[in-house]
Amino acid sequence: MSYSEQAPRHVGIIMDGNGRWAERRSQPRVFGHRAGAKAVRSVTEEATRMGIGQLTLFAFSTENWKRPPEEVKALMLLFGRYLRGEEERLLNNGIRLRAVGRLHELPKDVHNELERVMTSTQNGSALTLCLAINYGGHTEIADACKKLAERATSGAIRAEDIDEQAIQDALYQPDMPPLDLVIRTGGEMRLSNFLLWQAAYAELYLTPTYWPDFDGEQLRVAIADFHARNRRFGGLNEPQRKVG
Numbered sequence: 001m002s003y004s005e006q007a008p009r010h011v012g013i014i015m016d017g018n019g020r021w022a023e024r025r026s027q028p029r030v031f032g033h034r035a036g037a038k039a040v041r042s043v044t045e046e047a048t049r050m051g052i053g054q055l056t057l058f059a060f061s062t063e064n065w066k067r068p069p070e071e072v073k074a075l076m077l078l079f080g081r082y083l084r085g086e087e088e089r090l091l092n093n094g095i096r097l098r099a100v101g102r103l104h105e106l107p108k109d110v111h112n113e114l115e116r117v118m119t120s121t122q123n124g125s126a127l128t129l130c131l132a133i134n135y136g137g138h139t140e141i142a143d144a145c146k147k148l149a150e151r152a153t154s155g156a157i158r159a160e161d162i163d164e165q166a167i168q169d170a171l172y173q174p175d176m177p178p179l180d181l182v183i184r185t186g187g188e189m190r191l192s193n194f195l196l197w198q199a200a201y202a203e204l205y206l207t208p209t210y211w212p213d214f215d216g217e218q219l220r221v222a223i224a225d226f227h228a229r230n231r232r233f234g235g236l237n238e239p240q241r242k243v244g
Contacts, residue, residue, distance in 0.1 A: 007051040008180035008226060012202070013043070014058045014194050017186030017210030030074040035212035037082050041089070044129055046216030048093055050223065054128040054177060058194050062102065062136035076110050079133070083113045087120060094126030100172045101135030102143075130176070137196030144170035171197060178202070181226045183219075185211045203229050 015036055022032030040057060047055045060075060090097055097118050103111055114133070147170045151157045157166070168174055179195055179202035187208040191199060205222045207214070 006227065007053070008223065009053040010056065010177045010179050010181075010198075011047065011052050011054070011223075012056040012058070012179050012182045012195055012199065014182065014184040014186075014192060015039075015211040015214075016184060016188055016192075018212060020186065021210035021212045029071055030078075032210075032212060033075060033078055037078060039212050039214055040082070041086070042215045043219050044095065044127070045093070046219050048095060048127045049216075050220070052127065052223075054130060056100070056130040056132055056176075056179075056195065058135070058192070059131045060101075060133045060135070061193060062134055062139050063193070065134075076107050079110050080113050083110075083117045087117050090117070090121050090124065090129070094124045095121060096124035096128045097121045098128055098130040098173070099133055100130055100140075100176070101133045102139065103134065105134050130173075132194065135172075135194075137191075137193045137199075140172055141167075141197060143172070167197070181205060181222070183207070183222050185209050185214050201231070203231065 018032035018036040019029040020032070021035065022029050025031070044055060059079070064075070065072060089095075099114055099118065103114065106114070114131075144167055148157070148162055148166060152159055152162070176198060179199045181204075182191070182194070182199055182202045183205045184190075184192075185207055187206070189206055203226055205225055207218065207222070209218060
């Protein structure tokens, strides 16, 4: 069996610790965000080599707008710079870029650049790199409920038609596979509203390493730990399910 056949289909990463990484170096928080952008490249390249199907990175939450305006502005500029600077590498490596969240609420220039790069890389088949931007798990589920309520009000569906599959179909990305593994850097022990529906049976891997110091080697360690788990999916003594 090749390693790609053993790799998790979908890995999500809560990229935490940029600000604390910078503060420990007596630098402004934006310095840590810039360093974190470099870590994205290392981890994405390793995920491609390992045969992971989709890598979803929590880049900016719906709650992050509460941060100081100068930090939010710097993050938006960094997103635009990342998209422009990484497009050629994504194309050369067969990486498809997607995004999930309330994308229409992003600054117009960032939204336009994001849409452009998603279109240019849409035929990539080596890895799907999904950025969760202006994303919140509660918001996604609430928006799905609104969509279903509107369909029910219009008579398109009945209340009894609403089941798990109907909710899945109303999410931002209905075709997003369930998460196999959620990695959180920075030492915190919470999901922070990240892909709550998709993470229902995800394995969790928590590391004290700040995101700028997390690299391809540490991703391999996390995946090795994942393979040591016995995933029962609510059952008893079931063999581990194949995740490739």
